[in-house]
Amino acid sequence: MLRLLTPLAKLWTGKLAVKICSETLECFGGAGYIEDTGLPQLLRDAQVYAIWEGTTNVLSLDSLRALAGDSLGALRTVSTGWLEGNDDMHAASTIRQTLDAAARWLDQHGNQRGQLEAGARGLAFTLARCAAAALLARQATWSTQHDDRRPAAALQRFVRRGLDRLVAPDADNTTLLLG
Numbered sequence: 490m491l492r493l494l495t496p497l498a499k500l501w502t503g504k505l506a507v508k509i510c511s512e513t514l515e516c517f518g519g520a521g522y523i524e525d526t527g528l529p530q531l532l533r534d535a536q537v538y539a540i541w542e543g544t545t546n547v548l549s550l551d552s553l554r555a556l557a558g559d560s561l562g563a564l565r566t567v568s569t570g571w572l573e574g575n576d577d578m579h580a581a582s583t584i585r586q587t588l589d590a591a592a593r594w595l596d597q598h599g600n601q602r603g604q605l606e607a608g609a610r611g612l613a614f615t616l617a618r619c620a621a622a623a624l625l626a627r628q629a630t631w632s633t634q635h636d637d638r639r640p641a642a643a644l645q646r647f648v649r650r651g652l653d654r655l656v657a658p659d660a661d662n663t664t665l666l667l668g
């Protein structure tokens with residue numbers, strides 16, 4: 490599981506950092522673009538994560554390597570544990586259904602290397618979102634018991650944006666684009 494979670498965490502947070510810093514600059518309006526505020530540097534520096542953590546493509550291939558073992562089964566088992574005690578049934582069933590869809594996607598494309606690699610980013614983002622949602626559910630369970638409903642609200646909002654980022658690469662297009 491750690492072999493899978495490591496590239497997933499690196500590639501997803503690397504991409505998220507850029508988006509979040511960009512939104513942060515925008516929150517400040519025009520001032521966010523002005524160098525003296527120090528804000529543009531945050532955005533510039535965030536861009537390095539998706540590069541020096543190993544690049545998104547290469548980390549997606551790392552996650553495929555981890556998936557050659559039974560790491561997806563391990564992720565499913567650990568996610569079930571993270572969901573224990575959480576009363577958001579919609580989140581739990583969305584996570585399970587999305588992990589099932591990922592397993593079917595792997596079965597379907599597992600023996601076509603080109604298609605597998607062409608869809609590797611989508612698969613990695615899907616699994617990263619499932620793991621993040623399950624961890625957020627664990628936090629929400631604890632926080633709700635301590636009178637803080639915000640993580641539960643965040644979980645609801647996150648899951649409603651959908652966890653599935655799987656793509657079905659067209660074989661002809663893949664060959665054409667790889668050529």
Ligand SMILES: Cc1cc2nc3c(=O)[nH]c(=O)nc-3n(C[C@H](O)[C@H](O)[C@H](O)COP(=O)(O)OP(=O)(O)OC[C@H]3O[C@@H](n4cnc5c(N)ncnc54)[C@H](O)[C@@H]3O)c2cc1C
Nearest residue numbers: 536537538539540541542543544545546547548549550606
């Ligand atoms: C500021 C900075 C600090 C760094 N510090 C360290 C450090 O302390 N220690 C360290 O070990 N490294 C460090 N690095 C190196 C960093 O890990 C590499 O830059 C990174 O792994 C990308 O490798 P690369 O530069 O050789 O790019 P390349 O591997 O040449 O990648 C170029 C492009 O090709 C894509 N690509 C490459 N291979 C494939 C493939 N098989 N399939 C599909 N696409 C592919 C990549 O996604 C990328 O878009 C640092 C880099 C930077 C920018």
